Amino acid sequence: MTALAGCTTTAAPQAADASPKPAASQAPKPSTAESEAEAGLPSGYVDVGHGTSVPAGSPEGCETPAYIHITGMSAEVTGKVVDQGARDFASGTVGLDDEGTIVSYTVAPGDVPTVVGERLCIYNGIMLATLNHTRDIHPDQVLRLNPDPAVTWVPYYNPNEAGEGFQQIPYQEAIEAMGRAADAGNVDTMRGIWNDTLRAMFTDPAVIDQIQKALDSGDPAVLGQMFS
Template sequence: MADDLSPTPSASQGASASEPEVETGLPEGYVDVGHGTYVPADETAGCESPAYIHIGGMSAEVTGEIVDQGARDFASGTVGLDDEGAIVSYTVAPGDVPTVIGDRLCIYNGIMLATLNHTRDIHPDQVLRLDPDPTIAWVPYYNPNEAGEGFQQIPYQEAIEGMGRAADAGDVDTMRGIWNDSLKVMFTNPAVIDQIQKALDSGDLTVLGQMFS
């Protein structure tokens, strides 16, 4: 991993996409969802500018337009709005499924909602963040980017989820404890360690929430 850790957008994992045609530009029947990613225009019904979750390296971003098309089976939760009325969160209801939430909210790769929120599965009453700030680092959920063969993924994920719960509770001391006791030794890139350490030292919950929650 490069030493420059400023989050840089990249095409998301977890969904099929088409590369642009060099000579003709945007392929017929496809729509640009940002960062060189193209998806079928009619894949998500009723969504003219589908949103897309991009995750790569130490960054996460949602491009496009999140639109609530209404509650339905397997996506009956509630949306949260900012002061301008934009959808920034979704509270999970019992029985909700990420792909159906994605269909409801015009998110092409809704299957990535759990990963975006640093968790393996979604659960009732969980508040999913839908507006990550691409200028703030996002710590990978499954393993550090520099992880080698045989990396212990489960302990890492448990630590990341613990960091997320503590961030949501505003408990920076617990986050520092998890970092020092278990998580820090799982990273090998000094620049990444320094970046996370500085965020914990400052206690900035906006940054820490983006990183881990």
């Protein structure tokens, strides 16, 4: 109802209804298929974050597959990393935090990234090496599986702003050297590599400033995620 200009409209009081009210009934919980349809997902797919969807139950046996997202200067693993058990080409050891969450994986001889991903319910396990700043995984390497998306992640193959003709090999060698120094807790070595080699390979002042501030603070956890 709309009141006329300059007039006040008062609703007439209604008598209390003393009759018993029927019990409220809850709407049926939507099925998984209905939830997926409402989310705009194709049938049989699940959302893994950042606008990405993957086939449900893939890798095999994984209800909520994990997914490695690498975008610009950020890295994140969404979904749930679950250990489905050692197998051929994925016989390494998982590392747990105090709450029992899988946060790392130590590579065994013969391990293959895609199979490690299948074991750990990571849909794109082929990205494990890139996530950990290496071209491929190697025995005794400790793979980080829980990067903090709020912490800068330095690209492995080349800076995002690299132009045509950029020399990738020297850059990757410097990144791997930074990673080894980070794992050893040797911040002074990292600062030396940065000043002598790596800094000149970046051209974006904002990126240079991010990395410089992290090296100045010397936080091993932050530097480890950035480079190893």
